[in-house]
Amino acid sequence: MMKNAVEVADLVVRRGGREVLRSIGFTIERGSVTGLLGPSGCGKSTLMRSLVGVQQLTSGTVKAFGEEAGAKALRSRIGYVTQAASVYDDLTVTENLNFFAKVLGVNKGEVAEAIDAVDLRSHADVVVGQLSGGQRSRASLAVALLGDPDLLVLDEPTVGLDPVLRRDLWELFHRIAARGAAVFVSSHVMDEADRCDRLMLMRDGVIIADDTPLRICEKTRTDDIESAFLALVEGAGDQS
Numbered sequence: 400m401m402k403n404a405v406e407v408a409d410l411v412v413r414r415g416g417r418e419v420l421r422s423i424g425f426t427i428e429r430g431s432v433t434g435l436l437g438p439s440g441c442g443k444s445t446l447m448r449s450l451v452g453v454q455q456l457t458s459g460t461v462k463a464f465g466e467e468a469g470a471k472a473l474r475s476r477i478g479y480v481t482q483a484a485s486v487y488d489d490l491t492v493t494e495n496l497n498f499f500a501k502v503l504g505v506n507k508g509e510v511a512e513a514i515d516a517v518d519l520r521s522h523a524d525v526v527v528g529q530l531s532g533g534q535r536s537r538a539s540l541a542v543a544l545l546g547d548p549d550l551l552v553l554d555e556p557t558v559g560l561d562p563v564l565r566r567d568l569w570e571l572f573h574r575i576a577a578r579g580a581a582v583f584v585s586s587h588v589m590d591e592a593d594r595c596d597r598l599m600l601m602r603d604g605v606i607i608a609d610d611t612p613l614r615i616c617e618k619t620r621t622d623d624i625e626s627a628f629l630a631l632v633e634g635a636g637d638q639s
């Protein structure tokens with residue numbers, strides 16, 4: 400089985416006349432949760448869009464499971480959740496899931512499982528338009544879980560969620576990774592860093608650190624990722 404879920408090489412993306420991703424390269428293996436952390440506007444969404452094949456690349460290559468990002472063969476293997484909820488407001492949670500299960504050719508039996516996984520069983524029959532923002536994003540996440548994808552790309556999935564739910568979702572990400580999928584999660588909240596097996600810190604379109612959270616702190620001689628980030632930005636960290 401091919402180990403690398405994602406292979407990115409020399410990726411450059413220009414948006415609005417600016418270089419938003421600047422010569423990025425990395426691989427992601429299956430079976431782990433990789434976090435992409437960085438301030439607003441640093442290019443996280445653009446990088447995720449590139450992985451799922453909805454971003455025009457200026458140069459470089461992006462592959463998932465050996466196929467070029469966006470290839471038809473990848474559609475059922477990648478679950479992607481954007482910051483904007485991708486569910487229909489006028490359908491209930493269950494109706495949405497049933498609809499997407501049909502579109503994806505997924506067994507209807509998986510619908511209840513996906514709803515349970517995001518803890519929405521109590522709202523399964525509520526119209527999505529009447530859900531809170533956090534509940535709507537969980538409904539989108541449930542859609543992405545359909546079909547048991549090999550790669551989950553989640554753009555800030557925990558924004559606006561309470562701490563208990565955030566913890567539960569991170570546990571879910573780890574369970575999904577333990578089943579052999581690659582989970583790639585972005586966040587701009589530095590305190591989520593410790594929940595990742597591996598962390599990529601991003602700033603201004605560049606990956607400035609890529610390691611386990613612990614090793615990033617060790618290398619920068621800091622106690623937390625926020626301080627590590629500042630140390631890296633200020634050039635005070637010892638990256639040798």
Ligand SMILES: Nc1ncnc2c1ncn2[C@@H]1O[C@H](COP(=O)(O)OP(=O)(O)OP(=O)(O)O)[C@@H](O)[C@H]1O
Binds near residue numbers: 415419438
């Ligand atoms: N449609 C667009 N056209 C032109 N420039 C864009 C477009 N979308 C984003 N950008 C620019 O690309 C850069 C990276 O944006 P991106 O959304 O990838 O950042 P981000 O790290 O995901 O931010 P956030 O955490 O706020 O979502 C920003 O400077 C932004 O202004």
